[in-house]
Amino acid sequence: MTALAVEMPTPLWAGRAIVRAAGRMALHVAVEGAQVPSAAMFTVPVECRPDAESAPGVRPWAGPVDEGRLCAPCLRALRGEPEAELASAGACKHGPDRSGPGPARTLPGENADLPAYDEPGLPAEHDGRPIRWSEWGEAPKPSHACGWCGDPGPGAMAGGRQGNPLAKDDPLRWFVAYRCSYCQETRVYQQTGAADLKPIAHFKPRSPKGVRA
Numbered sequence: 001m002t003a004l005a006v007e008m009p010t011p012l013w014a015g016r017a018i019v020r021a022a023g024r025m026a027l028h029v030a031v032e033g034a035q036v037p038s039a040a041m042f043t044v045p046v047e048c049r050p051d052a053e054s055a056p057g058v059r060p061w062a063g064p065v066d067e068g069r070l071c072a073p074c075l076r077a078l079r080g081e082p083e084a085e086l087a088s089a090g091a092c093k094h095g096p097d098r099s100g101p102g103p104a105r106t107l108p109g110e111n112a113d114l115p116a117y118d119e120p121g122l123p124a125e126h127d128g129r130p131i132r133w134s135e136w137g138e139a140p141k142p143s144h145a146c147g148w149c150g151d152p153g154p155g156a157m158a159g160g161r162q163g164n165p166l167a168k169d170d171p172l173r174w175f176v177a178y179r180c181s182y183c184q185e186t187r188v189y190q191q192t193g194a195a196d197l198k199p200i201a202h203f204k205p206r207s208p209k210g211v212r213a
Contacts, residue, residue, distance in 0.1 A: 150213025
């Protein structure tokens with residue numbers, strides 16, 4: 001499988017690299033000194049989530065940058081505003097939000113009478129080394145429906161990282177996982193080079209075939 005190769009300059013804001021949230025058009029401000037790889041999707045610490053262990057899955061961005069499009073918690077952190085204010089504003093959300101009082105909301109295209117299936121857990125390691133995964137986010141709208149259940153999407157996507165950029169014997173490796181939001185079929189890949197994806201795991205669908213067609 002081949003991914004879109006990314007070779008584009010990364011814009012800066014206040015001397016920091018700018019990246020795009022994986023499932024939204026919000027722009028994040030990378031932490032000082034963060035390295036942005038040439039990859040279709042990756043994880044990198046950002047101002048609103050600076051801990052490398054929970055860095056979100058993001059995409060490169062080469063478009064215009066203006067303050068109105070930047071993640072508000074990133075801006076608050078960059079300006080050094082008190083942590084309490086940052087917490088009260090809420091963290092950036094990655095992917096659809098179904099929280100809130102009352103019964104769960106049915107999104108467009110969903111049937112409330114259909115059963116829901118639990119998502120599989122992503123691989124915790126590969127080749128004997130741990131993988132740190134971002135949260136699931138909304139994947140780009142596919143050009144076709146899920147091949148198993150027929151769900152029109154969008155599905156979910158997560159980015160993974162392995163290795164230590166400061167250790168010569170533990171190089172960085174990047175991973176990406178794609179999941180159908182209904183049947184939960186999940187495919188996990190390791191990025192090899194700038195454009196190729198190597199399959200490393202497949203979690204079978206949990207719904208009957210064609211149920212969303």
